[in-house]
Amino acid sequence: LFVEDALSEGAEIALADQPANYVRNVMRMKEGDGLLLFNGQDGEWGARLSEVAKKRVVLTVEEKTREQTPQPTLRYLFAPLKHARLDYMVQKAVEMGAGRLSPVITRRTQASRVNVDRMRANVVEAAEQCGILSIPEIDDPEQLSRTIDSWPADLALIFCDEEGGDPAAALSSLKGRPLGVLIGPEGGFDDAERAMLLRVPSVVRLSLGPRILRADTAAVAALAVAQSIAGD
Ligand code: SAM
DSSP states (O other): OBOSSOOOTTOEEEOOHHHHHIIIIISOOOTTOEEEEEOSSSOEEEEEEEEEOSSOEEEEEEEEEEOOOOOOOOEEEEOOOOHHHHHHHHHHHHHTTOSEEEEEEOTTOSOSSOOHHHHHHHHHHHHHHHTOSSOOEEOOOEEHHHHHHTOOTTOEEEEEEEEEEOOHHHHHHTTTSOEEEEEOOTTOOOHHHHHHHHTSTTEEEEOOOSSOOOHHHHHHHHHHHHHHHHOO
């Protein structure tokens, strides 16, 4: 369970309403029951329910069960989709090892506004579900051109494009390097965006096969490829 509190032996933590409701009413946990906590910095800790009341659920932190793991270097860049599809894509990116999520606005991006709070709630829920201890960062949405203008020299970019090649050799040259993976909007990239992306040093234009994948499908496929290269 994710908590915002500092975690140390003997700490008493009163849960916020949403997790309190989850523990009491969904998990139907009782005093004396144990569960695992993490806050994204202090590793994973065992804790025991010391109070389960209508208005309050309190835990007493006991022992550390896992050391904190470093934030994965994999950066996932994507044109935001509409609500439920965006929820799904964000959760899959976390499950597939993204350590930083960067919504980028392209000419054909459908969702003009992005609810970052909703995105963060999905990231935390996915982290709890897949058992990671670090909470991926979420950037504010930014124009793709601005993101590319400030692209870090040491970060390789895998830009997924149905018109891309099958650059097995280029991908192997990225082995062990910090990676960014970029998926376009449902309407795809336009030619000006492709030209700009191809000017990024250490860019690889990756085809994910001959079929047109929906953006959330492409996200999982591309991150699986990136995982196999990034290795962290
Ligand atoms: N431009 C396509 C069209 O309208 O014909 C649709 C784009 S696709 C729905 C959304 C994004 O998923 C693309 O911008 C690309 O990043 C990725 N994608 C989809 N199919 C892909 C493929 N076969 N290879 C690589 N990337 C793909």
